[in-house]
Amino acid sequence: MFETIGIIIKDYYKWILEGVGYTMLVALIGTLVGLGIGILIGVFRTMPTPKNKFLKVLKKIADVILSAYVEVFRCTPMMVQAMVIFWGFALLNDGQTLNVTVSALIIVSINTGAYMAEIVRGGIISIDQGQFEAAHAIGMSHSKTMFYVVIPQALRNILPSVSNEFVINIKDTSVLNVIGFAELFFQAKTIVKINYETFATYLLVAAIYFVLTYSITLLLRFIERKMDGKKNYKVLGSQNMDAESYAIEMGGNKND
Amino acid sequence: MIDYPNCEIIRVEHLSKSFGDHQVLKDVDFVVNKGDVTCIIGSSGSGKSTLLRCINLFETPSGGQIFYHGQDVAHKKDPDLYRRNVGMVFQSFNLFNNYNVLSNCTLGLRKVLKMKKAEANERALHYLKIVGMDAYQKAKPKQLSGGQKQRVAIARALSMHPEVILFDEPTSALDPEMVGEVLSVMQDLAKSGLTMIVVTHEMNFAKNVANRVVFMDDGVILEEGTPKQIFENPKEPRTREFLGL
Ligand SMILES: Nc1ncnc2c1ncn2[C@@H]1O[C@H](COP(=O)(O)OP(=O)(O)O)[C@@H](O)[C@H]1O
Ligand SMILES: [Mg+2]
Numbered sequence: 001m002f003e004t005i006g007i008i009i010k011d012y013y014k015w016i017l018e019g020v021g022y023t024m025l026v027a028l029i030g031t032l033v034g035l036g037i038g039i040l041i042g043v044f045r046t047m048p049t050p051k052n053k054f055l056k057v058l059k060k061i062a063d064v065i066l067s068a069y070v071e072v073f074r075c076t077p078m079m080v081q082a083m084v085i086f087w088g089f090a091l092l093n094d095g096q097t098l099n100v101t102v103s104a105l106i107i108v109s110i111n112t113g114a115y116m117a118e119i120v121r122g123g124i125i126s127i128d129q130g131q132f133e134a135a136h137a138i139g140m141s142h143s144k145t146m147f148y149v150v151i152p153q154a155l156r157n158i159l160p161s162v163s164n165e166f167v168i169n170i171k172d173t174s175v176l177n178v179i180g181f182a183e184l185f186f187q188a189k190t191i192v193k194i195n196y197e198t199f200a201t202y203l204l205v206a207a208i209y210f211v212l213t214y215s216i217t218l219l220l221r222f223i224e225r226k227m228d229g230k231k232n233y234k235v236l237g238s239q240n241m242d243a244e245s246y247a248i249e250m251g252g253n254k255n256d
Numbered sequence: 257m258i259d260y261p262n263c264e265i266i267r268v269e270h271l272s273k274s275f276g277d278h279q280v281l282k283d284v285d286f287v288v289n290k291g292d293v294t295c296i297i298g299s300s301g302s303g304k305s306t307l308l309r310c311i312n313l314f315e316t317p318s319g320g321q322i323f324y325h326g327q328d329v330a331h332k333k334d335p336d337l338y339r340r341n342v343g344m345v346f347q348s349f350n351l352f353n354n355y356n357v358l359s360n361c362t363l364g365l366r367k368v369l370k371m372k373k374a375e376a377n378e379r380a381l382h383y384l385k386i387v388g389m390d391a392y393q394k395a396k397p398k399q400l401s402g403g404q405k406q407r408v409a410i411a412r413a414l415s416m417h418p419e420v421i422l423f424d425e426p427t428s429a430l431d432p433e434m435v436g437e438v439l440s441v442m443q444d445l446a447k448s449g450l451t452m453i454v455v456t457h458e459m460n461f462a463k464n465v466a467n468r469v470v471f472m473d474d475g476v477i478l479e480e481g482t483p484k485q486i487f488e489n490p491k492e493p494r495t496r497e498f499l500g501l
Contacts (some may be wrong), residue, residue: 051333133314134350134409138364138416139340148367152354233356233395 007227012191019187019207026176026183027169030108037109037161038116041066042154044144045117046124066117073114079175082107086179108195112165119161123154139246156227163220167213184208189243263290264325265451266311266422268382271320271330273306280306282475283320288420288453292340293446295462295483296455298472299498305456307472308422311453312344340368343413347428349405351397356394357384357408361415370414383411384428387441403434407441420451459499463487471495 009016045063050056073081087108097103113225135145155162174185188205192198205252268286272279280303288294296304308465309315311322322330329338351360361380364370371379384390387407396407406426413421426442427435437459446452446465456462462469462483467485471479471494479492490496 081295109278128350130348130350133344133351133409134346134352135363135411136336137312137339137342137344137346138412138489139368140364144367148363149352149354156354227424229396233392233399235391235395 001200003046004197005204007203008191008195008197008201011195012013012187014192015187016184016204016208019182020180020182020212022104023173023183024212025105026101026173026181027110027166030173031162031166031169032164033109034116035120036110037113038120040116040119041070041113041117042124045115045121048142050076065253070117071115073111074118077175077176078111081111082179083177090229093155094124099217100179102182103179104173104176108169114171115165116162119158119165120154123158124150126157127153145236147155154246159224159227163217163224166220167217169214170213171209176254259400262407264288264384265290267321267323267326268307268311268395269321269323269446271307271310271322272318273310275316279318280475281310281312281317284475284477286470286477288451290419290451291449291453292453292468293466294453294464294468294470296374296453296470297457297459297462297486298478302472303475304472305424308344308455309426311424312339312342320441336368340364340416343416343418345409345413345421345426345448346425347408347425349397349402349406349409351400351405351412353397355396355494356393357397357400358396358397358407359391361412364412364416380411383414384408386414386444387411388437402430403437404416405437406430410438410441412446414445414450419444420453423452423454423456448468459487471498473498488492 016197045066047059050059054163084102085099086103089103098106112180124146131149132145136150140148173181173183176183177186178185179188184205188201192201195201264287266286266288268284271281271284271286271474273281273464284303284307286307296307298304306315310317310330313322313329313332317330321328321329324338329335330332332338336395336460351357352363355363358377358380358423361384362371362373362376365376365379366373369376381393384393387410389404389407389411392400392404393477397408400408410421410426417449423442428436430438435458439458442452442461443465454461464483466483469483471486471490473494478485479490479495486495487499490499490501
């Protein structure tokens with residue numbers, strides 16, 4: 001068994017590495033672009049309703065379109081989405097198909113975007129209302145509040161879910177073999193067609209998927225811990241002011 | 257600009273606020289002059305927080321007006337400019353969890369007032385010193401005790417140089433041993449001439465620090481006067497009952 005696997009590695013390591021490269025490329029970029037889409041949609045959908053009647057209607061329409069996008073992509077398999085988008089593009093362009101790698105990036109990105117939109121929205125609405133109010137109380141606008149206070153905290157909170165999406169994407173890019181994208185599973189299929197070692201080849205591929213996803217999981221957990229920063233802090237030398245000198249200072253302030 | 261008598265900062269006229277068909281504030285009139293330390297007392301649910309939140313435009317009044325230096329701000333489209341001048345200290349502190357103590361105080365200076373970093377740091381540190389929290393400038397909010405958090409929240413409000421600061425039960429969420437440190441900072445601020453509106457259940461603070469006490473009951477200002485008048489000789493039976501006289 002191990003001998004067979006050794007031979008497969010020796011003979012086909014280039015194909016396998018290529019497959020790993022494509023899988024990771026699409027999973028990583030798809031997750032990041034998907035997160036970007038999710039942030040945009042999440043921020044838009046948590047915006048306060050505009051007072052202006054016209055804007056209010058516009059926002060309603062956009063909300064409907066965005067939730068249609070989210071639900072359609074969440075409620076259909078990515079494999080089917082890949083076929084519809086890939087062949088739909090070909091149909092609209094007189095049989096000219098889109099580059100397979102580009103197609104793969106687009107499909108994984110918009111599929112992930114649909115999940116991320118909900119994850120980000122959940123992250124934003126889970127931030128305590130007090131954070132918004134404290135920011136508004138010092139004169140920050142809604143957009144500044146979102147950018148400097150809410151989104152950073154929401155992103156930190158949803159990081160485990162984002163990591164999870166990344167891991168899912170590493171595995172789920174395998175469905176893109178249906179459009180002929182040369183990711184890891186597709187490479188395995190090709191190898192099997194030549195060497196007929198079906199079990200050994202797929203066992204090897206399973207092991208590679210496991211190593212990829214598990215090491216990424218550990219890496220992301222490490223990053224999460226790093227992001228929380230140091231557990232302790234340094235207390236610097238303090239020089240307290242007494243009330244009296246403060247009163248003088250405030251008195252001076254009043255006149256400016 | 258017209259000169260207002262007694263340097264009036266905020267005037268609330270016929271303010272009413274309803275949530276659905278529940279009327280929480282009924283025809284409230286209320287004036288804040290420069291240097292006033294006004295304590296608002298009253299039982300829970302009487303509308304004290306709602307009054308502060310209307311003044312800060314967190315709630316849109318259902319009726320009436322709020323004047324800031326004679327200008328009606330109650331239905332301002334863009335309250336941000338006005339809010340720079342009206343600080344707020346919350347019962348639950350609401351420090352920005354993603355920033356350390358110093359950055360909590362400089363965020364508004366940098367992003368709202370567009371101050372340079374060095375200048376913002378200097379100003380923020382100055383107020384952190386006043387509340388006795390400069391030594392903790394690098395700490396994150398979750399590493400602080402409640403009393404420390406509230407002192408930072410006060411420094412954050414002071415850093416913006418507001419004309420008035422609203423305090424909504426600033427010590428109600430604190431363990432008893434931390435109430436004193438926050439009240440003593442507030443007392444210093446009052447002495448220094450800062451204009452403050454303080455919703456509080458700390459009757460001693462109201463008695464000793466305020467120059468005006470407002471008693472709210474069921475959405476109306478039932479009685480107001482000097483601490484002496486309210487605490488020693490309240491006219492309304494409901495006030496007497498509340499104070500246990
Ligand atoms: N956002 C809200 N929606 C509905 N009712 C509210 C809201 N905020 C406050 N209330 C009601 O208004 C009344 C006064 O509340 P509040 O101003 O918080 O009182 P206080 O601060 O004096 O305890 C209470 O009955 C409360 O339930
Ligand atoms: Mg209250």
